[in-house]
Amino acid sequence: MTRARIVICEFMDEGAVARLAAAHDVLYDPKLVGDAARLRAEAAGADALVVRNLTQVRGDLLAAMARCKVVGRLGVGLDNIDVPACEARGIKVIPATGANALSVAEYVIASTLLLLRGAFASTGAVATGQWPRAALGNGRETAGQTLGIVGFGSIGQTTARLAHGLGMRVIAHDAMLPRDAPVFAQSGVQPVSLDELVRSADVVTLHIPLLDTTRGLFNAARIGAMKKGAVLINTSRGHIVDINALTAALRTGQLGGAAIDVFDVEPLPVSPSLQDCPNLLLTPHISGVSAQSNERVSVMIAIKVLESFL
Known part of the structure:
Protein backbone atom coordinates (compact mmCIF):
# COMPACT_ATOMS: atom_id res chain seq x y z
CA MET A 1 0.00 0.00 0.00
CA ASN A 100 -19.75 12.61 20.65
CA ALA A 101 -23.49 12.18 21.24
CA LEU A 102 -23.15 11.12 24.88
CA SER A 103 -20.86 14.04 25.71
CA VAL A 104 -23.33 16.56 24.28
CA ALA A 105 -26.31 14.85 25.89
CA GLU A 106 -24.66 14.91 29.32
CA TYR A 107 -23.89 18.62 28.85
CA VAL A 108 -27.58 19.25 28.11
CA ILE A 109 -28.73 17.32 31.18
CA ALA A 110 -26.16 19.01 33.43
CA SER A 111 -27.22 22.43 32.15
CA THR A 112 -30.88 21.53 32.68
CA LEU A 113 -30.24 20.55 36.30
CA LEU A 114 -28.13 23.64 36.92
CA LEU A 115 -30.51 26.16 35.38
CA LEU A 116 -33.81 24.74 36.63
CA ARG A 117 -32.57 24.47 40.20
CA GLY A 118 -30.71 27.78 40.12
CA ALA A 119 -28.85 27.00 43.32
CA PHE A 120 -25.35 26.17 42.21
CA ALA A 121 -23.79 29.61 41.85
CA SER A 122 -23.91 30.62 45.50
CA THR A 123 -20.40 29.62 46.62
CA GLY A 124 -19.07 33.18 46.61
CA ALA A 125 -22.02 34.51 48.57
CA VAL A 126 -22.05 31.74 51.17
CA ALA A 127 -18.26 31.92 51.63
CA THR A 128 -18.50 35.64 52.41
CA GLY A 129 -21.13 35.21 55.10
CA GLN A 130 -24.28 35.70 53.05
CA TRP A 131 -27.15 33.23 53.29
CA PRO A 132 -29.37 33.51 50.16
CA ARG A 133 -31.58 30.59 51.18
CA ALA A 134 -34.86 32.33 50.49
CA ALA A 135 -33.76 33.57 47.08
CA LEU A 136 -32.46 30.16 46.01
CA GLY A 137 -35.10 27.97 47.60
CA ASN A 138 -37.63 28.10 44.78
CA GLY A 139 -35.72 26.15 42.19
CA ARG A 140 -37.47 23.55 40.09
CA GLU A 141 -36.96 19.80 40.20
CA THR A 142 -36.21 18.20 36.85
CA ALA A 143 -38.67 15.31 37.22
CA GLY A 144 -42.02 16.14 35.68
CA GLN A 145 -40.65 18.94 33.49
CA THR A 146 -41.04 18.79 29.72
CA LEU A 147 -37.90 18.68 27.59
CA GLY A 148 -38.33 19.81 23.99
CA ILE A 149 -35.66 18.53 21.60
CA VAL A 150 -35.25 20.33 18.27
CA GLY A 151 -33.44 17.92 15.97
CA PHE A 152 -33.84 14.22 16.72
CA GLY A 153 -30.66 12.63 15.40
CA SER A 154 -28.20 10.62 17.46
CA ILE A 155 -27.55 13.46 19.92
CA GLY A 156 -31.24 14.24 20.38
CA GLN A 157 -32.06 10.57 20.89
CA THR A 158 -29.30 10.12 23.46
CA THR A 159 -30.48 13.24 25.28
CA ALA A 160 -34.02 11.86 25.37
CA ARG A 161 -32.81 8.61 26.93
CA LEU A 162 -30.98 10.45 29.71
CA ALA A 163 -33.91 12.80 30.30
CA HIS A 164 -36.30 9.90 30.68
CA GLY A 165 -34.01 8.57 33.39
CA LEU A 166 -34.65 11.79 35.33
CA GLY A 167 -38.42 11.47 34.99
CA MET A 168 -38.81 14.15 32.34
CA ARG A 169 -41.48 14.13 29.67
CA VAL A 170 -39.82 14.43 26.27
CA ILE A 171 -41.21 15.91 23.07
CA ALA A 172 -39.29 16.47 19.85
CA HIS A 173 -39.42 18.17 16.48
CA ASP A 174 -37.32 17.21 13.48
CA ALA A 175 -38.05 18.83 10.13
CA MET A 176 -36.44 15.87 8.35
CA LEU A 177 -38.52 13.16 10.05
CA PRO A 178 -42.23 12.38 9.54
CA ARG A 179 -44.26 12.15 12.73
CA ASP A 180 -44.76 8.45 12.21
CA ALA A 181 -41.03 7.74 12.01
CA PRO A 182 -40.39 4.62 14.14
CA VAL A 183 -37.64 6.32 16.15
CA PHE A 184 -40.19 8.39 18.08
CA ALA A 185 -42.18 5.42 19.33
CA GLN A 186 -38.98 3.45 19.97
CA SER A 187 -37.65 6.32 22.09
CA GLY A 188 -40.89 7.00 23.94
CA VAL A 189 -40.86 10.55 22.59
CA GLN A 190 -43.86 12.49 21.33
CA PRO A 191 -43.32 14.17 17.93
CA VAL A 192 -44.75 17.69 17.73
CA SER A 193 -44.58 20.78 15.55
CA LEU A 194 -41.93 23.37 16.32
CA ASP A 195 -44.57 25.86 17.46
CA GLU A 196 -46.11 23.31 19.83
CA LEU A 197 -42.71 22.41 21.23
CA VAL A 198 -41.82 26.04 21.87
CA ARG A 199 -45.15 26.64 23.63
CA SER A 200 -45.03 23.49 25.75
CA ALA A 201 -41.43 22.83 26.79
CA ASP A 202 -39.92 23.86 30.10
CA VAL A 203 -36.48 23.24 28.58
CA VAL A 204 -35.68 23.57 24.86
CA THR A 205 -32.45 22.08 23.52
CA LEU A 206 -31.21 22.55 19.95
CA HIS A 207 -29.47 19.85 17.91
CA ILE A 208 -29.75 21.05 14.33
CA PRO A 209 -27.28 22.06 11.63
CA LEU A 210 -26.78 25.64 10.49
CA LEU A 211 -28.72 25.98 7.23
CA ASP A 212 -30.55 28.80 5.52
CA THR A 213 -33.73 27.43 7.11
CA THR A 214 -32.28 27.35 10.64
CA ARG A 215 -30.32 30.61 10.66
CA GLY A 216 -32.05 32.90 13.16
CA LEU A 217 -34.60 30.18 13.96
CA PHE A 218 -34.75 31.28 17.60
CA ASN A 219 -35.24 35.00 17.09
CA ALA A 220 -37.03 37.44 19.37
CA ALA A 221 -40.47 36.27 18.25
CA ARG A 222 -39.80 32.58 18.82
CA ILE A 223 -38.06 33.17 22.14
CA GLY A 224 -41.02 35.33 23.13
CA ALA A 225 -43.37 32.44 22.34
CA MET A 226 -41.59 30.12 24.82
CA LYS A 227 -43.14 29.41 28.20
CA LYS A 228 -42.33 32.12 30.70
CA GLY A 229 -39.37 30.99 32.75
CA ALA A 230 -38.33 28.28 30.28
CA VAL A 231 -34.70 27.34 29.69
CA LEU A 232 -32.97 27.40 26.28
CA ILE A 233 -29.84 25.35 25.55
CA ASN A 234 -27.86 25.68 22.32
CA THR A 235 -25.08 23.21 21.58
CA SER A 236 -25.64 23.16 17.83
CA ARG A 237 -24.30 26.25 16.05
CA GLY A 238 -24.15 29.98 16.52
CA HIS A 239 -26.43 32.08 14.29
CA ILE A 240 -29.35 29.77 15.13
CA VAL A 241 -30.11 31.77 18.29
CA ASP A 242 -30.29 35.56 18.28
CA ILE A 243 -28.01 36.25 21.23
CA ASN A 244 -29.32 39.80 21.72
CA ALA A 245 -32.90 38.56 21.87
CA LEU A 246 -31.78 35.84 24.26
CA THR A 247 -30.13 38.21 26.72
CA ALA A 248 -33.10 40.58 26.56
CA ALA A 249 -35.43 37.69 27.45
CA LEU A 250 -33.19 36.66 30.36
CA ARG A 251 -33.16 40.19 31.72
CA THR A 252 -36.97 40.49 31.63
CA GLY A 253 -37.51 37.02 33.09
CA GLN A 254 -39.21 35.73 29.96
CA LEU A 255 -36.48 33.07 29.96
CA GLY A 256 -35.53 31.45 33.24
CA GLY A 257 -32.07 30.47 32.04
CA ALA A 258 -29.90 29.67 29.06
CA ALA A 259 -26.79 27.64 28.30
CA ILE A 260 -24.91 28.66 25.16
CA ASP A 261 -21.95 26.62 23.95
CA VAL A 262 -21.71 27.94 20.38
CA PHE A 263 -21.45 31.47 19.02
CA ASP A 264 -21.66 33.45 15.79
CA VAL A 265 -17.93 34.18 16.07
CA GLU A 266 -15.54 31.85 17.87
CA PRO A 267 -13.66 32.59 20.05
CA LEU A 268 -16.33 34.93 21.38
CA PRO A 269 -15.16 38.57 21.36
CA VAL A 270 -15.31 40.55 24.60
CA SER A 271 -19.03 41.01 25.23
CA PRO A 272 -19.91 43.32 28.15
CA SER A 273 -23.63 42.73 27.61
CA LEU A 274 -23.14 39.04 28.38
CA GLN A 275 -20.95 39.48 31.44
CA ASP A 276 -23.69 40.61 33.82
CA CYS A 277 -26.61 38.76 32.25
CA PRO A 278 -28.59 36.75 34.82
CA ASN A 279 -29.02 32.97 34.63
CA LEU A 280 -26.70 32.63 31.65
CA LEU A 281 -24.17 29.84 31.29
CA LEU A 282 -21.49 30.31 28.60
CA THR A 283 -19.02 27.61 27.59
CA PRO A 284 -16.37 27.62 24.81
CA HIS A 285 -17.82 25.06 22.36
CA ILE A 286 -16.96 22.08 24.54
CA SER A 287 -20.26 20.24 24.92
CA GLY A 288 -19.10 17.52 22.54
CA VAL A 289 -15.55 17.40 23.88
CA SER A 290 -14.64 15.16 26.79
Missing part, protein backbone atom coordinates in the same frame (compact mmCIF):
# COMPACT_ATOMS: atom_id res chain seq x y z
CA THR A 2 1.36 3.41 -0.97
CA ARG A 3 1.88 5.70 2.00
CA ALA A 4 -0.36 8.73 1.90
CA ARG A 5 0.35 12.12 3.49
CA ILE A 6 -2.17 13.06 6.17
CA VAL A 7 -2.31 16.58 7.65
CA ILE A 8 -4.08 17.02 11.01
CA CYS A 9 -4.46 20.71 11.78
CA GLU A 10 -6.54 20.65 14.99
CA PHE A 11 -6.29 18.59 18.17
CA MET A 12 -6.77 14.84 17.91
CA ASP A 13 -6.33 12.02 20.40
CA GLU A 14 -2.68 10.97 20.32
CA GLY A 15 -3.53 7.27 20.13
CA ALA A 16 -5.51 7.87 16.95
CA VAL A 17 -2.68 9.98 15.51
CA ALA A 18 -0.28 7.10 16.19
CA ARG A 19 -2.65 4.70 14.44
CA LEU A 20 -2.57 6.87 11.33
CA ALA A 21 1.20 7.37 11.55
CA ALA A 22 1.78 3.62 11.64
CA ALA A 23 0.46 3.33 8.10
CA HIS A 24 1.02 6.73 6.53
CA ASP A 25 3.10 9.93 6.72
CA VAL A 26 1.41 12.23 9.23
CA LEU A 27 1.85 15.90 10.07
CA TYR A 28 0.11 16.56 13.36
CA ASP A 29 0.09 20.19 14.47
CA PRO A 30 -3.02 21.33 16.38
CA LYS A 31 -1.87 24.96 16.03
CA LEU A 32 -1.68 24.77 12.25
CA VAL A 33 -5.28 25.97 11.94
CA GLY A 34 -4.11 29.39 13.19
CA ASP A 35 -1.53 29.85 10.41
CA ALA A 36 -3.51 30.18 7.17
CA ALA A 37 -0.51 30.50 4.84
CA ARG A 38 1.28 27.48 6.26
CA LEU A 39 -1.94 25.47 6.35
CA ARG A 40 -2.48 26.10 2.64
CA ALA A 41 1.10 25.08 1.90
CA GLU A 42 0.83 21.86 3.89
CA ALA A 43 -2.62 21.07 2.49
CA ALA A 44 -1.27 21.33 -1.05
CA GLY A 45 0.72 18.15 -0.49
CA ALA A 46 -1.90 16.32 1.57
CA ASP A 47 -3.84 13.26 0.49
CA ALA A 48 -6.07 13.65 3.55
CA LEU A 49 -6.90 16.58 5.83
CA VAL A 50 -8.29 16.08 9.34
CA VAL A 51 -10.06 19.07 10.95
CA ARG A 52 -12.39 20.11 13.74
CA ASN A 53 -14.73 23.10 13.55
CA LEU A 54 -12.24 25.97 13.21
CA THR A 55 -10.73 25.01 9.85
CA GLN A 56 -12.70 26.53 6.98
CA VAL A 57 -12.43 24.00 4.17
CA ARG A 58 -13.47 26.29 1.36
CA GLY A 59 -12.10 29.08 -0.81
CA ASP A 60 -8.31 29.40 -0.93
CA LEU A 61 -7.69 26.40 1.31
CA LEU A 62 -9.88 24.12 -0.77
CA ALA A 63 -8.30 25.42 -3.97
CA ALA A 64 -4.87 24.50 -2.59
CA MET A 65 -5.91 20.90 -1.85
CA ALA A 66 -4.94 19.54 -5.25
CA ARG A 67 -4.08 16.02 -4.05
CA CYS A 68 -6.63 15.62 -1.30
CA LYS A 69 -9.00 12.66 -1.45
CA VAL A 70 -10.60 12.79 1.97
CA VAL A 71 -11.45 15.30 4.71
CA GLY A 72 -12.01 13.81 8.15
CA ARG A 73 -14.16 15.93 10.47
CA LEU A 74 -13.55 15.41 14.18
CA GLY A 75 -17.17 16.15 15.01
CA VAL A 76 -20.52 16.18 13.24
CA GLY A 77 -21.27 19.74 12.08
CA LEU A 78 -20.24 20.41 8.50
CA ASP A 79 -20.92 24.15 8.22
CA ASN A 80 -17.16 24.84 8.16
CA ILE A 81 -16.76 22.59 5.11
CA ASP A 82 -18.00 23.36 1.60
CA VAL A 83 -19.30 19.84 1.07
CA PRO A 84 -20.66 20.32 -2.49
CA ALA A 85 -17.35 21.86 -3.60
CA CYS A 86 -15.42 19.00 -2.00
CA GLU A 87 -17.62 16.45 -3.73
CA ALA A 88 -17.16 18.25 -7.05
CA ARG A 89 -13.39 17.83 -6.61
CA GLY A 90 -13.74 14.15 -5.73
CA ILE A 91 -12.99 14.72 -2.03
CA LYS A 92 -14.90 12.53 0.41
CA VAL A 93 -16.04 14.28 3.59
CA ILE A 94 -16.28 12.02 6.67
CA PRO A 95 -17.94 13.26 9.88
CA ALA A 96 -17.73 11.40 13.21
CA THR A 97 -21.46 10.78 13.37
CA GLY A 98 -22.64 9.66 16.81
CA ALA A 99 -19.22 9.53 18.45
CA ALA A 291 -11.71 12.84 27.36
CA GLN A 292 -13.82 9.88 26.28
CA SER A 293 -15.58 11.52 23.34
CA ASN A 294 -12.32 12.89 21.97
CA GLU A 295 -10.96 9.35 21.92
CA ARG A 296 -14.11 7.96 20.28
CA VAL A 297 -14.27 10.71 17.66
CA SER A 298 -10.57 10.48 16.89
CA VAL A 299 -10.50 6.70 16.59
CA MET A 300 -13.59 6.70 14.37
CA ILE A 301 -12.06 9.22 11.97
CA ALA A 302 -8.69 7.48 12.01
CA ILE A 303 -10.29 4.18 11.05
CA LYS A 304 -12.40 5.74 8.31
CA VAL A 305 -9.45 7.68 6.86
CA LEU A 306 -7.38 4.51 6.84
CA GLU A 307 -10.18 2.64 5.09
CA SER A 308 -10.35 5.31 2.39
CA PHE A 309 -6.78 4.44 1.31
CA LEU A 310 -7.28 0.65 1.15
Whole structure:
Protein backbone atom coordinates (compact mmCIF):
# COMPACT_ATOMS: atom_id res chain seq x y z
CA MET A 1 0.00 0.00 0.00
CA THR A 2 1.36 3.41 -0.97
CA ARG A 3 1.88 5.70 2.00
CA ALA A 4 -0.36 8.73 1.90
CA ARG A 5 0.35 12.12 3.49
CA ILE A 6 -2.17 13.06 6.17
CA VAL A 7 -2.31 16.58 7.65
CA ILE A 8 -4.08 17.02 11.01
CA CYS A 9 -4.46 20.71 11.78
CA GLU A 10 -6.54 20.65 14.99
CA PHE A 11 -6.29 18.59 18.17
CA MET A 12 -6.77 14.84 17.91
CA ASP A 13 -6.33 12.02 20.40
CA GLU A 14 -2.68 10.97 20.32
CA GLY A 15 -3.53 7.27 20.13
CA ALA A 16 -5.51 7.87 16.95
CA VAL A 17 -2.68 9.98 15.51
CA ALA A 18 -0.28 7.10 16.19
CA ARG A 19 -2.65 4.70 14.44
CA LEU A 20 -2.57 6.87 11.33
CA ALA A 21 1.20 7.37 11.55
CA ALA A 22 1.78 3.62 11.64
CA ALA A 23 0.46 3.33 8.10
CA HIS A 24 1.02 6.73 6.53
CA ASP A 25 3.10 9.93 6.72
CA VAL A 26 1.41 12.23 9.23
CA LEU A 27 1.85 15.90 10.07
CA TYR A 28 0.11 16.56 13.36
CA ASP A 29 0.09 20.19 14.47
CA PRO A 30 -3.02 21.33 16.38
CA LYS A 31 -1.87 24.96 16.03
CA LEU A 32 -1.68 24.77 12.25
CA VAL A 33 -5.28 25.97 11.94
CA GLY A 34 -4.11 29.39 13.19
CA ASP A 35 -1.53 29.85 10.41
CA ALA A 36 -3.51 30.18 7.17
CA ALA A 37 -0.51 30.50 4.84
CA ARG A 38 1.28 27.48 6.26
CA LEU A 39 -1.94 25.47 6.35
CA ARG A 40 -2.48 26.10 2.64
CA ALA A 41 1.10 25.08 1.90
CA GLU A 42 0.83 21.86 3.89
CA ALA A 43 -2.62 21.07 2.49
CA ALA A 44 -1.27 21.33 -1.05
CA GLY A 45 0.72 18.15 -0.49
CA ALA A 46 -1.90 16.32 1.57
CA ASP A 47 -3.84 13.26 0.49
CA ALA A 48 -6.07 13.65 3.55
CA LEU A 49 -6.90 16.58 5.83
CA VAL A 50 -8.29 16.08 9.34
CA VAL A 51 -10.06 19.07 10.95
CA ARG A 52 -12.39 20.11 13.74
CA ASN A 53 -14.73 23.10 13.55
CA LEU A 54 -12.24 25.97 13.21
CA THR A 55 -10.73 25.01 9.85
CA GLN A 56 -12.70 26.53 6.98
CA VAL A 57 -12.43 24.00 4.17
CA ARG A 58 -13.47 26.29 1.36
CA GLY A 59 -12.10 29.08 -0.81
CA ASP A 60 -8.31 29.40 -0.93
CA LEU A 61 -7.69 26.40 1.31
CA LEU A 62 -9.88 24.12 -0.77
CA ALA A 63 -8.30 25.42 -3.97
CA ALA A 64 -4.87 24.50 -2.59
CA MET A 65 -5.91 20.90 -1.85
CA ALA A 66 -4.94 19.54 -5.25
CA ARG A 67 -4.08 16.02 -4.05
CA CYS A 68 -6.63 15.62 -1.30
CA LYS A 69 -9.00 12.66 -1.45
CA VAL A 70 -10.60 12.79 1.97
CA VAL A 71 -11.45 15.30 4.71
CA GLY A 72 -12.01 13.81 8.15
CA ARG A 73 -14.16 15.93 10.47
CA LEU A 74 -13.55 15.41 14.18
CA GLY A 75 -17.17 16.15 15.01
CA VAL A 76 -20.52 16.18 13.24
CA GLY A 77 -21.27 19.74 12.08
CA LEU A 78 -20.24 20.41 8.50
CA ASP A 79 -20.92 24.15 8.22
CA ASN A 80 -17.16 24.84 8.16
CA ILE A 81 -16.76 22.59 5.11
CA ASP A 82 -18.00 23.36 1.60
CA VAL A 83 -19.30 19.84 1.07
CA PRO A 84 -20.66 20.32 -2.49
CA ALA A 85 -17.35 21.86 -3.60
CA CYS A 86 -15.42 19.00 -2.00
CA GLU A 87 -17.62 16.45 -3.73
CA ALA A 88 -17.16 18.25 -7.05
CA ARG A 89 -13.39 17.83 -6.61
CA GLY A 90 -13.74 14.15 -5.73
CA ILE A 91 -12.99 14.72 -2.03
CA LYS A 92 -14.90 12.53 0.41
CA VAL A 93 -16.04 14.28 3.59
CA ILE A 94 -16.28 12.02 6.67
CA PRO A 95 -17.94 13.26 9.88
CA ALA A 96 -17.73 11.40 13.21
CA THR A 97 -21.46 10.78 13.37
CA GLY A 98 -22.64 9.66 16.81
CA ALA A 99 -19.22 9.53 18.45
CA ASN A 100 -19.75 12.61 20.65
CA ALA A 101 -23.49 12.18 21.24
CA LEU A 102 -23.15 11.12 24.88
CA SER A 103 -20.86 14.04 25.71
CA VAL A 104 -23.33 16.56 24.28
CA ALA A 105 -26.31 14.85 25.89
CA GLU A 106 -24.66 14.91 29.32
CA TYR A 107 -23.89 18.62 28.85
CA VAL A 108 -27.58 19.25 28.11
CA ILE A 109 -28.73 17.32 31.18
CA ALA A 110 -26.16 19.01 33.43
CA SER A 111 -27.22 22.43 32.15
CA THR A 112 -30.88 21.53 32.68
CA LEU A 113 -30.24 20.55 36.30
CA LEU A 114 -28.13 23.64 36.92
CA LEU A 115 -30.51 26.16 35.38
CA LEU A 116 -33.81 24.74 36.63
CA ARG A 117 -32.57 24.47 40.20
CA GLY A 118 -30.71 27.78 40.12
CA ALA A 119 -28.85 27.00 43.32
CA PHE A 120 -25.35 26.17 42.21
CA ALA A 121 -23.79 29.61 41.85
CA SER A 122 -23.91 30.62 45.50
CA THR A 123 -20.40 29.62 46.62
CA GLY A 124 -19.07 33.18 46.61
CA ALA A 125 -22.02 34.51 48.57
CA VAL A 126 -22.05 31.74 51.17
CA ALA A 127 -18.26 31.92 51.63
CA THR A 128 -18.50 35.64 52.41
CA GLY A 129 -21.13 35.21 55.10
CA GLN A 130 -24.28 35.70 53.05
CA TRP A 131 -27.15 33.23 53.29
CA PRO A 132 -29.37 33.51 50.16
CA ARG A 133 -31.58 30.59 51.18
CA ALA A 134 -34.86 32.33 50.49
CA ALA A 135 -33.76 33.57 47.08
CA LEU A 136 -32.46 30.16 46.01
CA GLY A 137 -35.10 27.97 47.60
CA ASN A 138 -37.63 28.10 44.78
CA GLY A 139 -35.72 26.15 42.19
CA ARG A 140 -37.47 23.55 40.09
CA GLU A 141 -36.96 19.80 40.20
CA THR A 142 -36.21 18.20 36.85
CA ALA A 143 -38.67 15.31 37.22
CA GLY A 144 -42.02 16.14 35.68
CA GLN A 145 -40.65 18.94 33.49
CA THR A 146 -41.04 18.79 29.72
CA LEU A 147 -37.90 18.68 27.59
CA GLY A 148 -38.33 19.81 23.99
CA ILE A 149 -35.66 18.53 21.60
CA VAL A 150 -35.25 20.33 18.27
CA GLY A 151 -33.44 17.92 15.97
CA PHE A 152 -33.84 14.22 16.72
CA GLY A 153 -30.66 12.63 15.40
CA SER A 154 -28.20 10.62 17.46
CA ILE A 155 -27.55 13.46 19.92
CA GLY A 156 -31.24 14.24 20.38
CA GLN A 157 -32.06 10.57 20.89
CA THR A 158 -29.30 10.12 23.46
CA THR A 159 -30.48 13.24 25.28
CA ALA A 160 -34.02 11.86 25.37
CA ARG A 161 -32.81 8.61 26.93
CA LEU A 162 -30.98 10.45 29.71
CA ALA A 163 -33.91 12.80 30.30
CA HIS A 164 -36.30 9.90 30.68
CA GLY A 165 -34.01 8.57 33.39
CA LEU A 166 -34.65 11.79 35.33
CA GLY A 167 -38.42 11.47 34.99
CA MET A 168 -38.81 14.15 32.34
CA ARG A 169 -41.48 14.13 29.67
CA VAL A 170 -39.82 14.43 26.27
CA ILE A 171 -41.21 15.91 23.07
CA ALA A 172 -39.29 16.47 19.85
CA HIS A 173 -39.42 18.17 16.48
CA ASP A 174 -37.32 17.21 13.48
CA ALA A 175 -38.05 18.83 10.13
CA MET A 176 -36.44 15.87 8.35
CA LEU A 177 -38.52 13.16 10.05
CA PRO A 178 -42.23 12.38 9.54
CA ARG A 179 -44.26 12.15 12.73
CA ASP A 180 -44.76 8.45 12.21
CA ALA A 181 -41.03 7.74 12.01
CA PRO A 182 -40.39 4.62 14.14
CA VAL A 183 -37.64 6.32 16.15
CA PHE A 184 -40.19 8.39 18.08
CA ALA A 185 -42.18 5.42 19.33
CA GLN A 186 -38.98 3.45 19.97
CA SER A 187 -37.65 6.32 22.09
CA GLY A 188 -40.89 7.00 23.94
CA VAL A 189 -40.86 10.55 22.59
CA GLN A 190 -43.86 12.49 21.33
CA PRO A 191 -43.32 14.17 17.93
CA VAL A 192 -44.75 17.69 17.73
CA SER A 193 -44.58 20.78 15.55
CA LEU A 194 -41.93 23.37 16.32
CA ASP A 195 -44.57 25.86 17.46
CA GLU A 196 -46.11 23.31 19.83
CA LEU A 197 -42.71 22.41 21.23
CA VAL A 198 -41.82 26.04 21.87
CA ARG A 199 -45.15 26.64 23.63
CA SER A 200 -45.03 23.49 25.75
CA ALA A 201 -41.43 22.83 26.79
CA ASP A 202 -39.92 23.86 30.10
CA VAL A 203 -36.48 23.24 28.58
CA VAL A 204 -35.68 23.57 24.86
CA THR A 205 -32.45 22.08 23.52
CA LEU A 206 -31.21 22.55 19.95
CA HIS A 207 -29.47 19.85 17.91
CA ILE A 208 -29.75 21.05 14.33
CA PRO A 209 -27.28 22.06 11.63
CA LEU A 210 -26.78 25.64 10.49
CA LEU A 211 -28.72 25.98 7.23
CA ASP A 212 -30.55 28.80 5.52
CA THR A 213 -33.73 27.43 7.11
CA THR A 214 -32.28 27.35 10.64
CA ARG A 215 -30.32 30.61 10.66
CA GLY A 216 -32.05 32.90 13.16
CA LEU A 217 -34.60 30.18 13.96
CA PHE A 218 -34.75 31.28 17.60
CA ASN A 219 -35.24 35.00 17.09
CA ALA A 220 -37.03 37.44 19.37
CA ALA A 221 -40.47 36.27 18.25
CA ARG A 222 -39.80 32.58 18.82
CA ILE A 223 -38.06 33.17 22.14
CA GLY A 224 -41.02 35.33 23.13
CA ALA A 225 -43.37 32.44 22.34
CA MET A 226 -41.59 30.12 24.82
CA LYS A 227 -43.14 29.41 28.20
CA LYS A 228 -42.33 32.12 30.70
CA GLY A 229 -39.37 30.99 32.75
CA ALA A 230 -38.33 28.28 30.28
CA VAL A 231 -34.70 27.34 29.69
CA LEU A 232 -32.97 27.40 26.28
CA ILE A 233 -29.84 25.35 25.55
CA ASN A 234 -27.86 25.68 22.32
CA THR A 235 -25.08 23.21 21.58
CA SER A 236 -25.64 23.16 17.83
CA ARG A 237 -24.30 26.25 16.05
CA GLY A 238 -24.15 29.98 16.52
CA HIS A 239 -26.43 32.08 14.29
CA ILE A 240 -29.35 29.77 15.13
CA VAL A 241 -30.11 31.77 18.29
CA ASP A 242 -30.29 35.56 18.28
CA ILE A 243 -28.01 36.25 21.23
CA ASN A 244 -29.32 39.80 21.72
CA ALA A 245 -32.90 38.56 21.87
CA LEU A 246 -31.78 35.84 24.26
CA THR A 247 -30.13 38.21 26.72
CA ALA A 248 -33.10 40.58 26.56
CA ALA A 249 -35.43 37.69 27.45
CA LEU A 250 -33.19 36.66 30.36
CA ARG A 251 -33.16 40.19 31.72
CA THR A 252 -36.97 40.49 31.63
CA GLY A 253 -37.51 37.02 33.09
CA GLN A 254 -39.21 35.73 29.96
CA LEU A 255 -36.48 33.07 29.96
CA GLY A 256 -35.53 31.45 33.24
CA GLY A 257 -32.07 30.47 32.04
CA ALA A 258 -29.90 29.67 29.06
CA ALA A 259 -26.79 27.64 28.30
CA ILE A 260 -24.91 28.66 25.16
CA ASP A 261 -21.95 26.62 23.95
CA VAL A 262 -21.71 27.94 20.38
CA PHE A 263 -21.45 31.47 19.02
CA ASP A 264 -21.66 33.45 15.79
CA VAL A 265 -17.93 34.18 16.07
CA GLU A 266 -15.54 31.85 17.87
CA PRO A 267 -13.66 32.59 20.05
CA LEU A 268 -16.33 34.93 21.38
CA PRO A 269 -15.16 38.57 21.36
CA VAL A 270 -15.31 40.55 24.60
CA SER A 271 -19.03 41.01 25.23
CA PRO A 272 -19.91 43.32 28.15
CA SER A 273 -23.63 42.73 27.61
CA LEU A 274 -23.14 39.04 28.38
CA GLN A 275 -20.95 39.48 31.44
CA ASP A 276 -23.69 40.61 33.82
CA CYS A 277 -26.61 38.76 32.25
CA PRO A 278 -28.59 36.75 34.82
CA ASN A 279 -29.02 32.97 34.63
CA LEU A 280 -26.70 32.63 31.65
CA LEU A 281 -24.17 29.84 31.29
CA LEU A 282 -21.49 30.31 28.60
CA THR A 283 -19.02 27.61 27.59
CA PRO A 284 -16.37 27.62 24.81
CA HIS A 285 -17.82 25.06 22.36
CA ILE A 286 -16.96 22.08 24.54
CA SER A 287 -20.26 20.24 24.92
CA GLY A 288 -19.10 17.52 22.54
CA VAL A 289 -15.55 17.40 23.88
CA SER A 290 -14.64 15.16 26.79
CA ALA A 291 -11.71 12.84 27.36
CA GLN A 292 -13.82 9.88 26.28
CA SER A 293 -15.58 11.52 23.34
CA ASN A 294 -12.32 12.89 21.97
CA GLU A 295 -10.96 9.35 21.92
CA ARG A 296 -14.11 7.96 20.28
CA VAL A 297 -14.27 10.71 17.66
CA SER A 298 -10.57 10.48 16.89
CA VAL A 299 -10.50 6.70 16.59
CA MET A 300 -13.59 6.70 14.37
CA ILE A 301 -12.06 9.22 11.97
CA ALA A 302 -8.69 7.48 12.01
CA ILE A 303 -10.29 4.18 11.05
CA LYS A 304 -12.40 5.74 8.31
CA VAL A 305 -9.45 7.68 6.86
CA LEU A 306 -7.38 4.51 6.84
CA GLU A 307 -10.18 2.64 5.09
CA SER A 308 -10.35 5.31 2.39
CA PHE A 309 -6.78 4.44 1.31
CA LEU A 310 -7.28 0.65 1.15
